[in-house]
Each structure stands twice: as structure tokens, then as C-alpha cells.
Amino acid sequence: MFSSKEEFKKQFLQRLEMMCGKSFAESSKDDQFDTLGHMIREHVSKNWISTNERYRSKNGKQVYYLSIEFLLGRLLRSNLMNLGIDKLVDEGLRELGINLNEIEEIESDAGLGNGGLGRLAACFLDSLASSGLPGHGFGIRYKHGLFEQKIVEGYQVELPELWLRHGQVWEVRKADLSVEVPFWGKIKSFEENGRLQFLHEDAERITAVPYDVPVIGYYNDTVNTLRLWNAEPSPFPIHRNVMKYKRNTEMVSEFLYPDDTNDEGKILRLKQQYFLVSASICSIVRSYMKSHRNLKQFHHHVCIHINDTHPVLAIPELMRILMDEGGLGWEDAWEVTTASISYTNHTTLSEALEKWPVRIFQPLLPRIYMIVHEINERFCKQLWEKYPGDWQRIEQMAIIAHDQVKMAHLALVGSFSVNGVAALHTEILKNREMNDFYQIFPEKFNNKTNGITHRRWLLKSNQDLASLITEGIGSEWIRQPLKLQELLRYRDDSAFLERLKTIKQQNKLKLAKRIREQTGIQIDPLSIFDVQVKRLHAYKRQLLNVLHIIHLYNCLKDEPNVHIYPRTFIFGAKASPGYYYAKKIIKLINTVAEKVNKDPEVNKKLKVIFLENYRVSLAEEIFPAADVSEQISTASKEASGTGNMKFMMNGAITIGTLDGANVEIKELVGDDNIFIFGLKADEVLNYQGYRSLEYYHFDKRIRKVLEGLISGFFPNIDDEFEAIYDSLLMENDQYFVLRDFDSYVSAQKKVTYTYTNQEQWLKMSLTNIAQSGHFSSDRTINEYATDIWGIDSK
Template structure:
């Protein structure tokens, strides 16, 4: 099918005519995309079957990666790349008068994720397949993603993200492998001569229907699976109640990613989603396992289950339930298998982000699961009592159930054999502060696995000219072994290579500038510094610090005729959660500031602000290769890792950031001369939080420039109602600036001055850029996944 250009052309034309019953001359781009996607899926089907058969025949231990999000991005281009047929397809389509890039543009980003959590999961799946490791994804097939973001009059407006409107060419529905999931009802206990028997009766039953998508390894004939579950009405539902209400409530389970949980119905729906995911996934895994094994006593030696953050933590009591209630195991054996099967990644140091479920919601919805969690907690607390007799406070703080809530992170730690953080500083904070009591009790469970990104999508696909330039200089060994990017280091002082790197970056900036002009009508200077902060909108990520600095620059340019800056384009992209009022105000502030600055004839040649609407993976693939400066400015100790910092680094942007998350390890790799750092350290932040002593008002009074920009939030500087930005003003002064924006402002300004000085010396800047690229191999997800495989999951190449 893809062996030669001519063979492809013939197959493509035949496939198109079969699918659409008309001549190629009448084709549309969406039809061409569907035709090509169908061909790719058919092409990989044999290798997909072969991969599964090989894993079964070799009795290989397999990993299942449970995640509430998988932020895949567009798949056509990456699939063609990984199959090694991109050039053949591009040449064949060109002869047919079709541009492959235009065909790829027809694909809608899959609405299966939101931010870093989901993108990490997608990178991990890519690395698992590309390393020929038997590892599969388990998620939910959301009908709608988070939302499509529109900016209207500067405000975020949310529209349904209807990514499945035209179907999904990559999925295969497997209705014959459906699973029944039960909610509510009652638990009937029967007493006999053997162990107690638990029967779930009067339950609301939901059918989980699997949709499989191929995960294609890079040029290695390994095709793993991402299995997504869709909620549908069950044929086995007891005949009672309102049928249409049941249908609506059932389908709502897989309707939206992160349903609004500001009311009790939304909270119940979120909990339903989480149990639906793990129950369907685990029942399917156990069923598959028993096709090739007579008993489950060796399950943990053949299966590894990984829970990505706390959303899938119910996998622990659900696996216990399956082993005990459905397969007759005793508690001790089931617990041994469960805890040796399941491993857990923590993604946050923010205590408010650690999930807690009220018993009043949990128990009626999941009655048997609650009984098991209660028993886990009882046995675990007995162990705590044996070790810490009389220390009620410690036991209370470590308990899974306390004060009417179930603490999911505590359950995750107790019920797994491995707990990992996602950057060295994050793991250290978990061990020394956030989870210190657990680390003292389970010192061998905790470990670090610094995040990574797939260089196949974020360099080879997103920045093909840079990838080609690298291979011309050092060969292509780095494609299979990204750590070999370090061979670029000598080229940081090579004039010829620097010029090529400059030309690649310039062309990427030119392409992005054209895109911005097309999308917004705003012309930006491709010679200016492209300074980029694209990520989820959250107070701790401190987009506000960036904005206040831009206001400071604008004020200086207005007031001081001797003040000058290197021309600067500040680029933002972010979605705020629909219910996150403060974050949505920040978006309004960015857009209000942009309107003021971009229209000002005095500053428009030196300063531009761009907010990219509806930021997503496909946009990131254009923005990141064009960036000069990577803004990674979270409050130290708050960002677990970050992966955007790695993507920018790999594409030659230089980091401007705090010593937080993976920035610390980037600093170690590139050295202090090739990164711009500023602000409080994690230790200083934690000391302020522990001991107090920070008074934001003092910085407001003692720094005239800072005083000015803060006052401008409320003094009529912006053409908006007087109260528009009061919430932001109050967060800084009345609420004492929780994320130390004012404290770090001065050092942030000075760091920016150093950025401008360095950028003006083109030779010096290119040296920094190339060193960053050369050192980025350390942050490939191939390295991360190999560490998981060797040190947590115990899986080997198939």
C-alpha cells in the first residue's frame, strides 16, 4: 500500500472511490483526510494483531496506564512519521495535486484531555510503542472535550468541543467486548461455610463499550492500544423508573471531560466517571488475563497497572472487589496482589488539588467499594497504631477516611507498591513536606521519575527543518537514541551551524507571524523576541507576573524617552476552567492590555501582546518551534514538573524561569549561563508558608514602578468598568499575594533585562539556543518510560 509512490497513488484512488462512490476530481479535503486515515488504519491492522499475539505467546508482563486524560493532538502526521511512509505519501499526493499539509489540517484535535497531565500520557504511549514495550492506555471516550475557547470582547467564552462531529477515523468500536458497571443499589451479604459472599443488588447498570485506537511505534512494527470506554444504556437494567432519564444520566458519564463539580450533581457525575473508567478497565484486563491463565494468583507478575494522578485511584478497591467477590480470594491474598500490581504517580504539591470525596456522596453511589475502602483504612490504621501508639494526631493526619471524607491520595499511597513524583524537586518536596508522614512510614515506596516528552512529535514532526539540520550535522543516531543530541555541543561554536539554526528559527517565526496575521489581523515583527507563555491558566503559574511586567515596560516606554527595549512580542495561550473566576479575569486582563498596547502608535513597534485563542496541541506545534524565550515562571515549589519547558528547550528556546519543577534539572543540564532564573527558591517559599512574615503591601509601597502597575488595575488606566480587575488587585494586596508575585517582580524585571541584552548579541544567543537543544535529550519520554519499565513496572521489550 505504501511501498512506492505509484502503489500508494493507485491504492489511494481506489480506496477513495470505494468509500465515496464518486470520482477523485469531485473530492473534498475532509474526504481525502478520511480516505488516508482509513488506509493507515488498515495498513497497521496486521502489525496490531501481531503485536497482541506476540505479547500473548511470549507471556510478557504488560502495563496498563490509566488516565482520565489523553491529550493526543492530531494523529495523521505522527502516524505517517512513525510508520516511515510520510515521504511516499507526500510525493504521491503531490502528483495528484494535493498538499499533505492541507489534508492534515482537516483533522480535529481529539477532545480527550486538557493540559500537561493528558499530554504526558500521550507522550508516554508514544514512547512505550516506540521502545517496543507492552504498554497500553486506558481512558474515557469523551463525546465532548473540555470546551472550545472563544475570546469575545476580551472574555473567555466556552463552546462545546464537538471533536466527534465527523467521526474518528482512528477508532474501532468493540461492542462484543462491552463490560457492565454497577452504581448505587444495595449489598447483600450471604453467610455460608466458606468466606462471606457479597452480592450487589438493585444496582443501576451501565454498559461500557470499548473503542480501540492504535498507538504506532516508530519504525518498529509495534502497535499498542489505547482503549477508550464509552457509557451506554444497559440491556440488563431493572425495569424501573424513567427510561429517558436513565439514558441521559448514563450517557452523561462519557459526555464531558471534567464536568462542572460546583454542585452535588456534578460531583456525583465526576465520581461516576472515575469508577466507570477503572471498573470497565480492570474487568477487561482480568478477563483478558484469564483467557491465557488458569488462576489469578500470579496476576501481579503478569500485569502492571499505573494510575496517573488520583482520578483512577478507585482501581485499588475495585481490583480488591474483583479478586474477592468475583473470584473468591481471601483478603490477604487479594491485598498482596493488588498492592503489587498498582503503582501511582503524584502530580501536585497543592493540597487543594488532592482529591477528597465526602462519604455522603461516595457511600450511596459505590456501596461495596466504600465497604472495601473502610476495611483498607481500618487495617491500615491498626498498623499505624502498632507503630505510633498514642500518637492520635499523626494517625488522624495519615488516615484514608477522616472527618467525613475519603482522601484519595492517601488511598493511592497505601494501596500501591510505588509512589513517584515527576521531577527531582517535586519528589523531594513530597518526601520532606507534603507526604513526609507517609515517606517515614513507607520509605521504599517513594521514587522520582522526571517527566519527558516524545521528540518524535515535538522535534521531528513539529520542527522538521531543525531535525534535518541536526541530522546533517551529527547523523541520525539521535532519532533512536535522543541522548545523542549531546553530539551537537561542539556545534554551539560553529558559525555555519549557527547560521543554519538561525535560518530555521527565522522561518518558523515567519510562519507563525503569518498565522497570527490570518487569525487576528495583527502584524507582528518576526525579528522581535518571541516570548511565550502557553499553558493552563492558574494563579500559581503566574501569568499575572508576566502581565504586570508588560505593563511596567509600557509605562517606561511612555514616560522615559531614553528608555528602550529589544522589540518584544509576548505570546499567551491558555484556557481557564469554566468555574475558575479568577483565572478568567486574568484572560480578560491579558486581552485588555493587548488592545491598549497593540494600538498605541508610540509603542507598537517595540511591544506587542498576542493571546492565542483555543490553545491546543496542533497550535503548540506551530508556536513552540517559533519561540525564542520560554516563560516558566510558576511560584517555586508549586509546579510539579512541567513539560512545556522541555518542548521549548528541544526547539532551541531559552528558559526564563524560577527554580521550580523540571526547570531545576534543565538548569543542571545547560548550566547557569544558558538559562535565565529569578525569584524565591522553593525553600524560601516553604519557609514563608510555614513561618509567615511575608507582607505584600510593603513591596507595593516601596517599589514605585510596582505601585504604579497595581494601581492601574483599578484607577481607570484600562477602558473597562472600575470594578473589572478588583479581584486581581485584592488578591495581591488584601489577600497578601498567595503566590509571591510582588516579591519576585523585581528579580523578574532584571532577568528580562538580561534576556534583552543576550538576544542583541545574536552569536551569543544562538550558542545558548544550540546548547539547550543539545542537552534536551535527557528530557525525552523514552528515558522516562525506560525508567518506569525497569524500576516500577518490570516490563521488557516484546
């Protein structure tokens, strides 16, 4: 890209003046960021074009990954790193008086996702490109993302996430590749040349305009594509009220996850999902037809992967295109579709498996409903032949039943592969949640344990640790992360362990500085940093964590001289705007934090921090500084988790239940390098006769903590936490918080005791880092590529 540092500086200064129309001396940090971003994007254009030409000329198979979320974070530093010019650019800018770290802060986190689902998709794109694999992403270009979280008087307040207010330096708008997506209207059928044809009349048409973002592979000249669709009005709207039509159109790509507690919100969500798949499938088929003529061979060259149920309408949409536009009969179209589409399930929670009322689905997507209805009819006939007379089973498995379209059922029937995201999760799907389907389609089910890109979560975000690793075992681990296991030879090397400790301490000091700047609270950098950062949901049990903090507070108040090793509890989480209970837990955490942090009898031993607006760029500062990783979901409820892997890779020790990928972490690191507590998955799933009130009555610690929620512990707060109290006692504690309380307290005592033996703790930390290579998304993607998609890098 640049032959030397001097060449870079010369090009940078020339480009800045040309772009901004001002001298370098007059330029702002925003100008400097935009200039650098455009230089990088233009530089990779050649490789971007040649990558696509290589895929076309090879005529091999390509995968298209459809996801409602892509939680990318910032791209500047990772793009520089993947191109191998980060050090050159850093030094060149420094000589110009520019701090690259400050420039990096200018970039907004892309508001394209919320939690683990979206971050997984981003990691997968990175691994596809870095492995030289032909794989691209399709998503929606949300104008506002989920929301920007502010904490006001302890409450979550949602503000618009204006991540695009300064534009997006990485994207390229390609209006010539726009696609029209129809909604509403009616379907007219007629016969022509002996075939039944369908015409979609009086439709409200929305234009999907693609914005392409380059996905740069690590040191390999591969640049794949993330295509994001923007909803814009059709150039020729047929509506009388054009302004209303324009407003309704733009709403489709306005917000991630609009509130669907009412019909208007449900319609908008379903519109988003069809908008994504219709534009994407049309684009994929159009690209295929440039090089091929026979749609019956489509599945030999294309695999379409749907990330959870949000893009499941890809199945009927591909059927529609193959039949209505490609002229295929039903059987041929079905054969091609079911050989083209693969599906990842991300949950065992039945409430998270999407269902849409027919009264909304049918009028909004009339042709798609016809196809889904036919798929259902044929599937139910197949079930009747297999289970004659078993109406209950057929009713349970039907795609359309009780005025509901069941998206997970459609995914299971219309795809050739169904994978869970951790070994335990996949077994639960096969043996319980989706057992009826497993009995019919056992060959479809497989496991692909999640992974994270070690390039972002170690090489980029924890550069000192990455340098120590490279010094110890060489640099091959960057391309072959399983080689991190070679670190195990340093388990008894006191000098290496001491350097590991120093790096952790430096990262803790950096985070302490961030916390002081953001909250005004001074924390003890020598305390145990106990961290729980993830989406806020009842099953993830942030509540168990905060009840334990109240218990520790009570212990210190009852016995001021009791020995409690200083500990800083750090939370970060967003609750969905309509999730009342989760927002109450955020209020509880912040109320406890205020009480603990202001109590001079306690605050030298305990501090509680809630970092607002948790996001990727903040996570990159948190994971390297963490000592303890809280992975305490009710066993059987967390499909996998990926935060657990990021903590592990950065040397934090897990305290967790045997849930999701925690099971596999434990298998890799061994019982002595993890803190496991609580009910196991099979115990939760088969628990009979649980009565939470018994734990309240027979454990005085629990009683004291819960009584504090409703009387006296928090002054001037009336009835604030009654809903939490009632959920635990009146509603019988759905997620076994009280059942696991004693086990959790005991495990936390063990954490404290172990941490005081620093040599042992450092050995545990090193072991976790050494075994974390298994959880690289490179490994996961290689398994998808080989076992499901049938793609390769040759």
C-alpha cells in the same frame, strides 16, 4: 505498505471511490482525509494483531496505564512518520493535486485531555510503542472534551468541543468486549459454601463500550492499544424513566472534568472515575484469565499504573474482583493488589489532592466504599501499633476522616510505588507533603522526571531543525535522543549557528502568519518572541508576566526614547470554567493587549497576543518559533512542567524559577544558558512574615502598575480587576508575585541584553537543544519500565 508511489496512488484512488461512492474529481478534503486514515489504520491491523499475539505468547509482564486524560493531538502525520511512509504519501498526494498539510488540517485535535497530565500520558504511549514495550492506555472517550475556547470582548467563553462531529477515523468499536458498571443500589451479603458473598442489588448499570485506537511505534512494527470507554445505556435497563436513565448514562462520557462546585457535578466526576477503572480492571483481568488460571500470580504478569489520583479507585476495584469474583481472601487479594498498582503524583497543591464526601461516595459506590472502609480500618490499626496513642497523626493519615475519602492517601497505602515527576517535586513529597507516609513506606517513593516525545515535538513539528540536526550528527539521535549532545561540537561553528538562526526565523514567520490570520494583528517577526503557553492557574503566574508588560508600557510612555528591544508577548491558556480568578487574568491579558497593540507610541516596540483555544496542533506551531520560554511558577508549586522541555528542545531559552524540572534543565545547560530569578522552593516553603503591602509601598514601579489596575489605566472599565488587586494586596499575594517582581524585571533586562548579542544567544539556543535529549519520554519510560513496572521489549 506500498511498494511504490504509483502503488499508493492506485490504492488511494480505488479506496476513495469504494468508500465515498463518488469519483476523485467530486471528492472533498474530508473524503480524502477519511480515505487516507482508513488505509493507514487497516494497514497497521496486521501489526496490531501480531503485537498482541507476541505479548501473549511471550507470557511476560504488561503494563496498563490508566489516565483520565490522553491529549493526543492529531495523529495523521505522526502515524505516517512512525510508519516511515510520510514522504512517499506526501509526494503521491501532491501528484494527485492534494496538499498533505491541508489534509492534515481536516483532523480535529482529539478532545481527550486538557493540560500537561494528558499530554504526558500521550507522550508515554508513544514512547512505550516506539521502545517496543508491552504497554497500553485506558481512558474515557469524551464526546466533547473540555471546551473550545473563544475570546469575546476579552473574556473566555466556553463552547462545546465537538471533536467527534465527523467521527474518528483511528478508532475501532468493539461492542463484544463491553463491560457493565454498577452504581447506586445496595449490597446484600450472604454465606455460601462457607464464604461470605456479596450481591449488588437494584444497581443502575451503565455499559462501557471500548473503542480501541492503535498506538504505532516508530519504525518497529509494534502497535500497542489505547482503549477508550464510551458510556452507553444497558440493553436491559430497570428504570421506569428510560429517557432520564439514557441521558444520565451518556453524561458519564460527555465532558472532561464536569464542574464539581455542586453535588451533582461531584457525583458525575466520581461516576466517571469509577466508570474508567471498573471497565478497565475488568478488561485487564478478563485478558489475564485467557492465558492464566491463578489470580494469586496476577501481579507477576500485570502492572496497573494510575496517573494521578483520578484512577485511584482501581485499588478497591481490583480488590473487589479478586475477592467477590475470584474467590481470594482479603490478605491474598491485598497482597496481589498492592503488588500490582503503581501511582504517579502530579502535584504538591493540597487543593488538587482529591477528597470525596462520604455522603456521596457511599451510596454511589456501596461495595467499593465497604472495601475502602476496611482498607482504612486495617491501615489505622497498623498506625496505632506503630504510633500508639498518637491520635492526631492517625487522624491526619487516615484514608477516611471527617466525612471525607482521601484519594491520595488511598493511593499511597494501596500501591507498591509512588513517584514524583521531577527531582525537586519528589523531594518535596518525601520531606513535606507526604512525609508521614514516607516515614512508613520509604521504599515506595522514587522519582521519574517527566519527558516528552521528541518524535512529535521536534522531528514532526520542527522538520527543518530536525533535518539540520541529522545533517550535523547523523540520524541516530531519533532512536537515541541523548546523542543530541553531539551538537555541542557546533557551538563555535558560525555557519551552523547561522543556519540555526535562519530556521528559527522561518518558524517565526510562519507563526506571525498564523497570528495575522487568526487575530488580524501584524507582529514584527524580528522581535523577541516571548511565549507563555500552559493551563491558566494562579501559581503558574501568568499575572507576573502581564504586570511586567504593563511596567514596560509605563516605561515607554514615561520615556518614549527609552531603549526596549522589540518584543512580542504570546499567551495561550484555558482557564477551568468555574475558576473565576483565572478567567479574570485572561480578561486582563486581553485588555492589556488591546491597549498596547492600539497605542502608536508603544506598538512598534511591544505587542501582546492571546491565541485562543490553545491545543496540541497550535502548540506544534508555537514551540518552534519561540525565543523565550516563560516558566515562572512560584517555586515549589509546579511539579515538573513539560512545556519547558518542548521549548528547550526547539531552541528557546528559559526564563524561570528554580521549580519543577527547571532545576534539572539548569543543571544540564549550565547557569549561562538559562535565566533564573526569584525565590527558591525552600524559601517559599519556609517564608515567614511576608507582607505584600510593603512591596507596594516601597517599589514605585509596583505601585504604579497596581494602581493602574483599579484607576485610569483602562478607560471605561470599572472594578473589572479589583479581584486581582485585592488578591495581591488585601489577601497578601499567596503566590509571591510582588516579592519576585524586581527579580523578574532584572532577569528580563538580561534577556534583552543577551538577545542583542546574537552569537551568544545562538550558542545558548544550541546548548539547550543539545541537552534536551535527557528530557525525551523514551528515557522516562525506560526508567519506569526498569525501576517500577518490570517490563521489557525482549
